[in-house]
Amino acid sequence: MTDPSVVHAPAPAPDRIGRLGAGVRGLMQHAEEAAGLAQRPGLLQGLDPRAKVAGAFALILAAVATRSLLVLLALFVLATALAAASQISPARLARQVWIVVLGFTGMIALPALILVPGTPVLSLPFGLAITEQGLRAAAFLTGRSETTATLALALVLTTPWPQVLKALRCLGVPRAAVMILGMTHRYIFVLADLALDLFEARRSRLVGRLSPAEARRLATGIAGALFERALALSSEVHLAMIARGWRGEVHLIDDFRFRPRDGGALVLAAAILAGTVWAGSVWP
Template sequence: MPAWLLEPQVAPRAGGTRRSFLGRFAGGLGHFVERAFAADAASAQPGLLQRVDPRVKLLTLLGLVLVSVFVTRLPSLAALLAFAIVLVVLSRIPLRRFAVRAWLVVPLFTAAIVLPAMTSWVTPGDALVTLWRDQRIAIGPWHLPQTLAITTAGVATAARMLLRVSAAVSFSVLLALTTRWNDLLAALRAVRVPRLFVFVLAIAYRYVFVLLRAAQDLVLARRSRTVGRVSAAEDRRFAGAAAGALFGKSQAMSEEVYGAMVARGYVGEARSLDRWRLRPIDLGWAMTAMLVAAAVIALDIVLGRVA
C-alpha cells in the first residue's frame, strides 16, 4: 500500500457557495425526472380528462390542436385557449404546474421569434409605437430602417402566433398530463399509428430515465471528488467528456432496457392494464369537444366575413 494512502487526510478549504455549471446541470436532470413523474401523478388524479377513454381523448385533443392551427382570428384562438384552461381546471391539474409546463418554454421562445414581426420592418401598417424616426442606424454591415415602429398589424400577427402556439401546446400537454404513458402508447396503436413509431416512443421513454440516472451519477461522482471552486471552463470540459462517456454507455444500456422489455413479451405492441369501453362520459366529452371546435370554426368564419 503506498505511504500517501495511509497519511491523515487534510481538511479541504471550503469552496464558494455559488452553484456551478455542473450543479445546475445535475439539478436540471433531477428536475426533468421529477416533472416526468409529476406528469404520471397528474394522470392518476380523478379529473375530467383522466376519466375519458385514451383513444377518444387522443383523437379529440389532436383535433383541437388542428383547429388551433387552422383558425386565424384572435377571438377564435382566445376562445380555444380559454377552453384549454377550463379543461385544466376540470382535470384538477394545478394551474401553476400546467403554466410552467405548457407556457413557459415554447410560447416564450415563440414570442422571441415573433418580436421582429411586430415591427414595421416586417409587417407594415399603422404605427402603434414609434421606436425611432429618420435615423441612420447600422450594426456592422447591416443598416436598420430609418424609421421603425411597432404596428397594429404586427401586434395582431404576433398575438395570433402566440395564441395559436399556446393553445396547441396546451392541448398537447393536457393529453400528456392526463394519460398514463402506457395508455397513450396503446391508444396510438389503437388509432393505427405505425407500430415502429410507437415502439421507438416506448423505448425512448424507458431509456431516457436510465440515461438520466447515469448522467446524474457521473455528475455526482465528479462533484464528490471536487474540492473548492472549479472554473466554468473546467466544468464545461467535464460536461463534454461526460457526454462522450454517456454516449459510449448508452448502447449497452439501451440493449439492457430493450432486453428487459423483450424478455417479458414486448414485441412492439404496447398494452394497457385498463379495459377500454366507450362509456357515456367518453361520448359526452367527444360531443363537447366537437361542439367547441365547430363553434370556434364558425366564429372564425363569421369574423372573417365581417372583416
C-alpha cells in the same frame, strides 16, 4: 455572541456539477409528480384515453384552423378550464408552458410587428412602424402556440404515457411511430438516471472546488462517457425487449372502456371544431 472583528467568507456558490445533478433530479421529480397527477380524480382523468387523445387533437386542430382571435381566446380559456378541472393549477401551466412558449414564440413573432406590411399603428425610429396586420400575425402565432401547448400538457399530465401510446395505436397511428415515441420516452429517463449516477460518482471523488476550465473539461468527459454508455445500453435494451416478445405493440393489464361520457366528450370536441371553422369564416 459572534466576534464583530471576524469576517465571515460568503458561502461558495454551487459548482457546475452540482447544478447539473440538481437539474437531472428535478427532471425525475417532475416525472414522479406527473405520474401522481394522472391518478388523481379529475375531469380529464376520468375519460377514456382514446377519447382524450382524439378530443385533444380536435381542439388543437381547431386552434390551428381558426381565423378569429376571439375564437382563439375562447379556446385558450377552455384549455385552461379543462386543466383546472383536472387539478392542474394555472401556476403550473404558467411555469411549464406559458412563460416558456411566450419567450420562444415572442422572439419569432417580434419581427412580424414591423415586417408584415399594413396599416401603421405606431411609428418607430429609422422609418419603421408597427402595423395592424403585424400585431394580428404575432397575436395568432403566440395564441396558437399557447393554446396547443396547454392542451398537450393537460393530456400528458392526466394520462399515463403507456395509455397514451396504446390510444395512439387504437386511433391508427403507425406502429413504428408509436415505438419511436415509447423508446424515446424510456431512454430519456434511462439516460437521466445514468447521468445522475455519473454526477454523484464524480462528486464523491472530488476534494475542493474546480476551476472553470477543469469544470468544463469534467463536464465534457461526463458527456462523452454518457454517450458511450448510451450506445451500449441501447443495444442491450433492444435485444432484451425483442427477447421478451416486444414487437412495437403496447399491451396493458387494464383494457380501455368507452362509456357514454367519453362519447359525449368526443361529440363536444367535434362540435367545437366545426363551430370554430364556421365562426372563423363569420368573424374575421
